[in-house]
Amino acid sequence: MQKIQMNKGQQGFTLIELMIVVAIIGILAAIAIPQYQDYVARSQMNRVYGEISALKTSAEEQLLRGATLSGALSTVGFTESNLVNEGASTVSKSGNDYVIEAVLGENASVAVTGAKIQLIRTPQGAWSCNVKDGTANNGWDDSFIPVGCSNT
Template structure:
């Protein structure tokens, strides 16, 4: 007579094992999602800073040629999905070469930075600086500010 053995090995996962996996995924998601959203806001602010800073060279060239009517078009600005408005009017009113290029972050950006204003300012002496304004401190996280800005 042949010896017939039936294999009764476990096939699949138990309910408790599945619950543990779901709990671990939930904990990881609770930590990772807010960190990801902060990363997105920081990277978008850095992109806005880069786009506005790129206009400094054109502003300097125009100011050296005596042109204080610096519109976004004169500076070579092309639209951005992160910037809702770009203001350069302070160069015209100051007349001494000082002024600011002010970008307002639009609604296509992360909600944590929507409405924030990033200003790249030029002093009459020709020194450039950067400030982030337009959002209450209770809403805006300072870690979103690009390095080199206040």
């Protein structure tokens, strides 16, 4: 009679091999999750900057017609955004400058909630961007500021 030998090559993983895999996944997650959250915060700041930058054309047109800009963002054509706290966002005159200000809130990342993006128009017609940062203890980082904007 012939003996049947069992193949011992397919016994599975040892406990130490499984623990090493779990440790590697944990290390990768510890690095990837904060990086992803920073990416989301930066992209939200850039999205709101783009949304309110589109309002410059409407503001210019109204100023050329002699209108005075003040009030809610809707006065310059802003419809809505799920990242902007519309109750706190305004168009106003500060000295001789006009300021379009969007305050991040609603569905914005905790790290950028409360941050203010201001588009400032001088009497000469030049536009600049200023960001008033959010709460530092919520995870604010200056890398969230859109390119071309300053921080105060």
